Amino acid sequence: MKRFAFALWLSAISLNAYADSANCHQKANTPESIAATMDQALQLKQQLNSQPDPVVILVRQGQDMSSRHLTWSHAGYAMRQPNGDWRVYHNLNTCGTAESALYIQGLYEFLADDLVNQSIAVLRPRSDIATALQTLLHSAIKLNLFHSPRYNLIAWPFSGPYQNSNGWLLEVFARANDAQVWSRNDARRWLQLQGYQPSIVSAGTFERLGAKLFTPNVFTDDQPTELLRKGNVGLNSGDSVIRFIAHYSRAIPGCEHQNLGESVCVYLSPGAKRREKIKNRPSRREKIKNRPFYANRAACKSAYLRRQVVPCGPSSRIIPISVRRSRAASAAAQSFALRASRRC
Structure with missing residues (x-):
């Protein structure tokens, strides 16, 4: 059974953590949960409006991945609208398939995907990068230029035909930093040259076989052979997105950082604050x-x-x-x- 533990873990996060689209097993929302999510979306909007940034990066926790030493699962761009609202641009896997598509959603939809933790990490890129991202997000042609519908939960970040949700965000970010980036290969080459480090998780032979049998959106044929021999795979996770983009973001004082650095703010909903307070009580x-x-x-x-x-x-x-x-x-x-x- 232990041999298939990783397969089951991959199956779970492919539906909830990284995919984060129409959840095949989504629970029915109650009036209380809808009201709580709407309240959280309103408070997050107020937090985002407290600064003049036109574009920020939001990272959420869709699944408990602590056993794999990962915390954050999925990232998206949030762009300010003329009326003060925010729209989230992100790549989502169609549940139960090996395909993905680009979506534009509100803050409520971004928070309403049955998240394991309501904490949201916010990164505010430097003004020149934020302006470039704003221009890109207005161009559907350029956004699709860096998108591959061939979804792979553990897509290798630097080569291959696949892409996961965070891979699209990183490749668009590469274009925002370098106007000479015109293709996915250019973007991935730029990421590698800039020292981007993917998350490395353990995955033995039987675990990879189990994942291939149980999930339609997990492939390892793009992973480096040396990495597979060591029983590992590399992927774009929310953790690796935060580590990399934090170097291109401005420091934000006066907010909760949670040991992620001065350029990362962690927004805690009222419920998350209560859980954090209980967690920190002395035993x-x-x-x-x-x-x-x-x-x-x-x-x-x-x-x-x-x-x-x-x-x-x-x-x-x-x-x-x-x-x-x-x-x-x-x-x-x-x-x-x-x-x-x-x-x-």
């Missing part, structure tokens, strides 16, 4: 570890009786509690403190 073990110290048993007992919390030394440790001082509870409180002092 019970940490609470026990941080209990105050007392110099001796007498100080321990005195702390209970006087309701004082004074770290005294490493010889004794207790959890301070509040003891109500009343005539009726005095005897019980002293008895409890005596028993506690024996554990100090």
Whole structure:
């Protein structure tokens, strides 16, 4: 079963994480989920409108890929409209097929694809690159010039006939940086010369065979032989997109970066903020570890009786509690403190 674990993982992310189009197994939306997504889209719009950039890159998390040391799955361009709205331009796989197409969607559709995490990474390219991207996104001919409908989830970034969603974004980005880039081969050559590093994930022989049997959009014939011999494959992931484009983006102070660098802002929805707060709460073990110290048993007992919390030394440790001082509870409180002092 373990041999096919990678195949099942590929099958899952091909429908949810990288493809992110019409999900074959999409859950029915409830009024509550629709309202929450609309609220998140509105707040994301406000965040984007806080800066004057005409074009930004948005990266989302469509699937939990932590077992493969990946976090971000799918990236798209978001362009500001004259009325203040934003439209997302991205390449999507048609679910259950080995084909893809270019889509223009709103922020709501970008966020409503049953994401595993509502966090969105935002990169703001430098002004000259953003202006070039704005011109490109207005030209359907140029956008299709760098698109291949032959979708491959693990398309090798530098050669071959295939392309995944993030590959299209990177090749358009190459054109925005170099006006002499007129083809996919030119774009991929530019990426390689600029030192772009794809994500490398492990994939043994049986795992690749299982992926080929279970999923219609996974091919390895474009992968370098040396890489396959080591049991790995290379692909354009959201993580590799962030690492590369961050070098061409301006620093943005005053936002959440999550160790991704000063040029990457991570937008957290209210729900994601609550989950992050819960995640960062100290565990019970940490609470026990941080209990105050007392110099001796007498100080321990005195702390209970006087309701004082004074770290005294490493010889004794207790959890301070509040003891109500009343005539009726005095005897019980002293008895409890005596028993506690024996554990100090």
